[in-house]
Amino acid sequence: MKKRIIVLALATVGFFTMESCSRKITRVAADEQIDISGRWNDTDAQMAAQDLSTQAVLGDWLTTHTIETGKKPVIIVGLVRNKSHEHIDAELFTVEIEKALVKSQRARVVQGGEMRNELRAERADQQENSAMSTVKKFGLETGADYMLQGSINSIVDAHKRDKVVYYQIDLVLTNIETNEKVWFGEKKIKKFVKN
Amino acid sequence: MKTIYIIALFMCSIGLVAQENKDQNPNHEKSYQKYLKVSDTYTTKQGTTAQETYVAIDPMEEKRIRKKIRKDNRAMRSLWRHEERMEEAKNTKYRVYRSGYNNYGWNNFGWNTSFGLSFGHRRGFSVFSGLSSPFIGGLYHIR
Numbered sequence: 558m559k560k561r562i563i564v565l566a567l568a569t570v571g572f573f574t575m576e577s578c579s580r581k582i583t584r585v586a587a588d589e590q591i592d593i594s595g596r597w598n599d600t601d602a603q604m605a606a607q608d609l610s611t612q613a614v615l616g617d618w619l620t621t622h623t624i625e626t627g628k629k630p631v632i633i634v635g636l637v638r639n640k641s642h643e644h645i646d647a648e649l650f651t652v653e654i655e656k657a658l659v660k661s662q663r664a665r666v667v668q669g670g671e672m673r674n675e676l677r678a679e680r681a682d683q684q685e686n687s688a689m690s691t692v693k694k695f696g697l698e699t700g701a702d703y704m705l706q707g708s709i710n711s712i713v714d715a716h717k718r719d720k721v722v723y724y725q726i727d728l729v730l731t732n733i734e735t736n737e738k739v740w741f742g743e744k745k746i747k748k749f750v751k752n
Numbered sequence: 753m754k755t756i757y758i759i760a761l762f763m764c765s766i767g768l769v770a771q772e773n774k775d776q777n778p779n780h781e782k783s784y785q786k787y788l789k790v791s792d793t794y795t796t797k798q799g800t801t802a803q804e805t806y807v808a809i810d811p812m813e814e815k816r817i818r819k820k821i822r823k824d825n826r827a828m829r830s831l832w833r834h835e836e837r838m839e840e841a842k843n844t845k846y847r848v849y850r851s852g853y854n855n856y857g858w859n860n861f862g863w864n865t866s867f868g869l870s871f872g873h874r875r876g877f878s879v880f881s882g883l884s885s886p887f888i889g890g891l892y893h894i895r
Contacts, residue, residue, distance in 0.1 A: 633798065634798060634799045635799075636800060636801075636802055637801045638801070638804055640804050640805070640806070641806075642805055642806055642807065642808035644805065646801050648799065648800070670795065670797065670798035670800060671800075672799070673795070711808070713810060715809065715811060715812065715813075717811065720810060752812050
């Protein structure tokens with residue numbers, strides 16, 4: 558009888574110990590808003606991406622360029638400076654803008670940066686290793702008309718356990734030949750964090 | 753006759769090109785040469801984010817960082833003590849004694865705060881200085 562009670566007690570303790578240690582993971586919708594620390598998170602990035610891509614696609618600059626030149630504008634993504642207090646990767650929304658422009662068929666996007674170097678390296682490799690009928694030529698890349706650049710800024714106001722964080726993302730599209738700024742995109746996010 | 757037409761057309765096209773570029777700064781070649789040399793440093797960063805972040809004044813965040821440092825130090829303490837003991841074992845001439853201990857007849861009641869050179873005791877001569885260590889948090893005593 559005593560032995561049974563001990564075994565039962567151990568089993569109960571063991572069950573509760575295991576239960577408290579077990580990690581629970583559940584899949585949630587990618588657009589579901591979950592705020593944990595109050596820092597920049599996926600919800601902020603998604604909001605910024607959505608707003609900025611809509612602004613870029615619906616901007617007047619696209620129509621103006623098409624009327625003036627009779628061609629779709631060609632865009633290249635430049636450098637985005639993160640001057641905020643947190644680590645924020647701008648690629649999350651610059652890629653969304655590129656996708657939106659290409660999907661809408663209103664603009665063309667060319668590759669830049671390290672990926673462009675990779676493409677050039679592949680092209681160089683083809684000159685020696687690929688069949689002549691399939692070799693891609695140098696000097697036929699599409700030159701961009703506009704460059705997308707931007708900055709991310711933040712202001713933090715904290716006192717005791719309360720904090721207000723303000724983020725501002727500014728994107729600008731500049732004509733590469735004339736340096737004329739043709740489009741501005743901005744997204745402002747303000748958070749109140751109570752600890 | 754045909755040749756005259758061709759020549760006229762050629763002259764017109766030259767005229768058009770000249771008219772198109774007449775506003776171009778004659779020194780543009782200088783600028784081109786200047787930026788041609790540095791273009792690589794800029795183009796490789798395209799599509800990326802330059803992290804030029806700053807540290808915001810946030811008391812809660814500072815508290816969290818302090819707490820983390822304390823926790824990390826606590827986790828490392830046993831390893832540091834072990835390393836210390838290993839060093840002591842390797843080099844007996846310059847021994848590390850934790851202050852607060854009474855070693856070899858030293859008059860250590862609590863903290864030993866005396867500094868300077870001391871002679872005698874165990875090996876005839878000993879180097880002595882007070883060192884404060886970040887991981888023990890106390891005064892070190894080498895002699």
